[in-house]
Amino acid sequence: EVQLVQSGAEVKKPGESLKISCQASGYTLTDYWIDWVRQVPGKGLEWMGMIYPGDSDTRYSPSFQGQVTISADNSISTVYLQWSRLKASDTGIYFCARPRRMHHYYDAFNIWGQGTSVTVSS
Amino acid sequence: QSVLTQPPSVSGAPRQRVTISCSGSGSNVGSNTVNWYQQLPGKAPKLVVYYDDLLPSGVSDRFSGSKSGTSASLAISGLQSEDEADYYCAAWDDGLNGMVFGGGTKLTVL
Numbered sequence: 001e002v003q004l005v006q007s008g009a010e011v012k013k014p015g016e017s018l019k020i021s022c023q024a025s026g027y028t029l030t031d032y033w034i035d036w037v038r039q040v041p042g043k044g045l046e047w048m049g050m051i052y053p054g055d056s057d058t059r060y061s062p063s064f065q066g067q068v069t070i071s072a073d074n075s076i077s078t079v080y081l082q083w084s085r086l087k088a089s090d091t092g093i094y095f096c097a098r099p100r101r102m103h104h105y106y107d108a109f110n111i112w113g114q115g116t117s118v119t120v121s122s
Numbered sequence: 123q124s125v126l127t128q129p130p131s132v133s134g135a136p137r138q139r140v141t142i143s144c145s146g147s148g149s150n151v152g153s154n155t156v157n158w159y160q161q162l163p164g165k166a167p168k169l170v171v172y173y174d175d176l177l178p179s180g181v182s183d184r185f186s187g188s189k190s191g192t193s194a195s196l197a198i199s200g201l202q203s204e205d206e207a208d209y210y211c212a213a214w215d216d217g218l219n220g221m222v223f224g225g226g227t228k229l230t231v232l
Contacts, residue, residue: 047223107172
């Protein structure tokens with residue numbers, strides 16, 4: 001079964017760093033892009049960026065460029081989303097998602113992780 | 123403010139048909155395919171329509187999608203209580219070089 005399993009909920013203080021994960025199983029990580037999508041409580045979905053683990057090609061939404069870093073560790077089929085200095089406005093649920101077709105970054109997301117809740121509060 | 127525009131809410135009685143609109147521009151809906159996602163409370167989004175009007179395996183044929191120019195629509199016929207959810211449209215945007223979403227539409231089954 002193809003699935004994405006994300007790390008657990010996090011509660012952090014402003015200024016702290018954080019790295020959350022998304023582990024893929026049931027397929028070859030390096031064949032598909034993996035995207036990250038944010039959902040602020042009670043709000044809609046926002047695309048943050050994506051990575052192609054096959055060659056580490058990484059692209060960001062202008063809204064998130066410089067605010068987060070997306071990376072991958074192919075040896076453990078895991079993609080990461082990290083912050084160096086969290087802000088209260090980073091509070092939200094973060095989903096990783098995989099497109100339908102391999103190598104295609106603009107395709108529909110048919111596989112989603114369960115989401116990771118991140119709360120940033122002093 | 124979302125790049126794609128959806129109505130905040132729609133409602134319908136059981137067994138009725140509802141449609142949800144999604145308005146974009148030439149750089150997204152007008153030049154790329156539209157996908158629709160259903161999000162139940164507390165759950166991850168689920169793909170219900172892709173490539174404008176195709177249904178993934180396992181999705182009820184009560185769902186249908188269409189597109190004309192820079193606007194797309196999701197229709198749900200024979201409404202059931204289990205359809206009550208938030209629905210999002212999405213498309214690749216050639217100008218932003220990224221995926222853009224609509225603000226979401228809350229469907230209430232009366």
